[in-house]
Amino acid sequence: MAEIIDLCLLAFLLTTAVYVARSRDLLAVIMVFGIYSLISAGLFMVMDAADVAFTEAAVGAGVSTILMLIAMSYCGSEEKKTGPQPLALLLVVVTGATLVYGTLDMPTIGAADNPVHTHVAPRYLEESGEEIGIPNVVTSVLSSYRGFDTFGEVVVVFTAGLGVWLLIGGTRRRNDR
Numbered sequence: 001m002a003e004i005i006d007l008c009l010l011a012f013l014l015t016t017a018v019y020v021a022r023s024r025d026l027l028a029v030i031m032v033f034g035i036y037s038l039i040s041a042g043l044f045m046v047m048d049a050a051d052v053a054f055t056e057a058a059v060g061a062g063v064s065t066i067l068m069l070i071a072m073s074y075c076g077s078e079e080k081k082t083g084p085q086p087l088a089l090l091l092v093v094v095t096g097a098t099l100v101y102g103t104l105d106m107p108t109i110g111a112a113d114n115p116v117h118t119h120v121a122p123r124y125l126e127e128s129g130e131e132i133g134i135p136n137v138v139t140s141v142l143s144s145y146r147g148f149d150t151f152g153e154v155v156v157v158f159t160a161g162l163g164v165w166l167l168i169g170g171t172r173r174r175n176d177r
Contacts, residue, residue, distance in 0.1 A: 002046065009043045024079045030068045037061035051142060055153050063160040070167050 016036040023029050037060030044053035107114045124141055134140040142150050 005046055009039055012039045026072050026077050026079055030065060030072060034061045034065040055157060058157050059160050063164050066164050
């Protein structure tokens with residue numbers, strides 16, 4: 001059943017990506033990007049990555065959508081037609097090929113002999129309760145072992161929210177003249 005949900009979410013992601021690539025209406029593209037971020041957050045939740053899902057939902061669907069709407073208010077709602085962009089296409093192809101090449105020597109997902117299963121996970125499960133003093137392993141990993149990472153995510157969400165607040169209006173100084 002989980003595979004069916006994964007495939008449906010991936011199909012929705014592909015559909016929204018194709019729509020974004022083909023559409024010229026910037027408002028529709030921004031809205032579909034927000035939907036894409038929400039679908040991505042759902043996919044992260046299915047993969048049991050709740051912290052990443054919340055960050056994607058807050059920053060991707062919330063803050064980024066607002067920032068793009070503000071940017072669109074300065075430039076108009078229709079994309080101008082341009083000619084072919086061979087340099088951009090080459091850059092995308094080279095970047096994609098580099099990313100694929102980088103994944104060729106990765107260990108198989110879920111294999112019992114992966115480094116994460118032989119070194120990190122057993123140590124967390126066996127020693128986190130004594131080292132940290134928190135009985136819940138997930139909480140101890142997020143709050144202590146990955147504390148800087150979690151703090152970084154919180155800073156990103158806070159900074160994005162503050163930026164949107166300042167762009168929308170925030171507090172304005174009035175000159176008394």
